[in-house]
Amino acid sequence: MISRNILIATIFFLAQLSYxxxxxxxxxxxxxxxxxxxxxxxxxxxxxxxxxxNQSIDESSAPLAKDLRNLIREKIKDGDDDKExxxxxxxxxxxxxxxxxxxxxxxxxxxxLPFIFFITGVLIIFMHxxxxxxxxxx
Amino acid sequence: xxxxxxxxxxxxxxxxxxxxxxLLVIDRDPSKLPSNLLNKNAPEFVADSLLDNExxxxxxxxxxxITIVNFFATWCAPCREEHVYIKRFSxxxxxxxxxxxYKDNPEKAIIWLKKLGNPYSNIAIDKKGKxxxxxxxxxIPETFLINSSGIIKYRHAGQITKxxxxxxxxxxxxxx
Numbered sequence: 001m002i003s004r005n006i007l008i009a010t011i012f013f014l015a016q017l018s019y020x021x022x023x024x025x026x027x028x029x030x031x032x033x034x035x036x037x038x039x040x041x042x043x044x045x046x047x048x049x050x051x052x053x054n055q056s057i058d059e060s061s062a063p064l065a066k067d068l069r070n071l072i073r074e075k076i077k078d079g080d081d082d083k084e085x086x087x088x089x090x091x092x093x094x095x096x097x098x099x100x101x102x103x104x105x106x107x108x109x110x111x112x113l114p115f116i117f118f119i120t121g122v123l124i125i126f127m128h129x130x131x132x133x134x135x136x137x138x
Numbered sequence: 139x140x141x142x143x144x145x146x147x148x149x150x151x152x153x154x155x156x157x158x159x160x161l162l163v164i165d166r167d168p169s170k171l172p173s174n175l176l177n178k179n180a181p182e183f184v185a186d187s188l189l190d191n192e193x194x195x196x197x198x199x200x201x202x203x204i205t206i207v208n209f210f211a212t213w214c215a216p217c218r219e220e221h222v223y224i225k226r227f228s229x230x231x232x233x234x235x236x237x238x239x240y241k242d243n244p245e246k247a248i249i250w251l252k253k254l255g256n257p258y259s260n261i262a263i264d265k266k267g268k269x270x271x272x273x274x275x276x277x278i279p280e281t282f283l284i285n286s287s288g289i290i291k292y293r294h295a296g297q298i299t300k301x302x303x304x305x306x307x308x309x310x311x312x313x314x
Contacts, residue, residue: 050276063241064277067267092274094174124147 024061031073040073043085047072048099056099173274173282173293180207180284181272188239188247188261199260200288203234204310207282208258209275211242212250216297217279221254223303224281228257233310237261240270240278281306285313 025044031037041058047068049060057065068089075085089097101107175181180200187194199205206227210217227233237258239247244263251258264270273282276295283292283306292309294302 064267064271067271071268071271090174092174092272094171094274096171121147 023058024065025058025069026066029066029069029073031077036073036076039082040069040076043072043082044069046086046099047089048097050093050097170295173290175274175290176293178290180282180288180290181269183262183269183272185262185264185269188237188244188263189256189258190260194260194262196262199236200284202286204286204313205234205236205284206306207236207238207273207284209238209240209264209270209273209278209280211240211278212246213242214240214278218254220279220281220298221257223298223300225255225257226303227306228259231307231310234259238264238269240264240275241267283309283313 023041025041031040044058045056047057049055049057049062049065049068051062051064052060055065057068072085075088080088086098095102095104095107101110103111180196183194183196185194185196200207206224208224210221210224224235228235235257237260239261241264247261262269270278270280273280274293279297281294281298282290285291291313292306294306298306
């Protein structure tokens with residue numbers, strides 16, 4: 001039984017590894033300059049594939065994802081910095097194209113709600129403990 | 139008292155779960171998001187023209203008139219489906235319609251238009267899909283409504299159906 005569990009865990013672990021390593025960049029897309037290629041990969045990982053939506057363009061083989069990957073590489077070759085490339089994409093496709101939502105007034109709840117929930121939870125526990133102590137004492 | 143202390147967080151938790159489940163289940167199609175270019179100037183471009191020997195200049199084409207810009211290709215089945223409405227814009231409503239032929243074979247496109255009828259006053263060739271990216275296109279067909287000052291007033295991603303055709307006509311009346 002234990003060995004079976006270990007086997008299952010190993011399979012899951014390996015599946016996870018292979019998932020992290022998968023990308024759709026084709027050999028002819030790769031830039032010769034390794035530093036530039038690394039920058040392109042890094043940006044691509046943060047850009048949503050608009051056709052498949054829950055994949056980055058780095059992982060997607062959709063034609064639009066490929067076009068966007070090529071566009072990012074062309075812009076890097078032209079000397080654009082990362083900020084300019086992100087701006088170019090969000091100007092056209094909106095913040096939806098970013099897999100990491102930016103910190104803005106409209107995304108305030110998204111970023112802070114978890115902390116608010118956490119603090120509320122801690123307060124509830126704290127008050128509960130205090131009350132039960134008080135009940136025990138009296 | 140103790141009962142209530144368990145009840146409140148449970149109810150809270152379940153209601154959050156319900157909200158999240160609702161958000162998961164409802165149809166939230168991102169192609170229905172308004173274009174980020176809404177109320178901005180239509181991106182400018184120069185391209186080869188499918189019908190003309192002269193270059194297609196967007197600055198010249200998207201000026202002084204309410205214009206419909208339609209991204210299409212012969213390999214795209216919904217484009218064929220919506221073609222009857224694109225034709226109605228130009229023939230019945232007398233609206234200027236510009237086509238952008240997306241990643242297509244120009245010869246096939248010319249044959250396709252001869253067969254189905256050509257509603258476009260001019261057609262730009264977007265061989266590599268770069269114009270489409272500049273316009274924030276998700277996938278074709280996609281149709282933009284441009285006012286007489288060259289500003290994008292509406293974008294529809296996907297096929298133009300009877301309902302969308304009516305919506306376009308209402309919007310045209312509004313901006314006219």
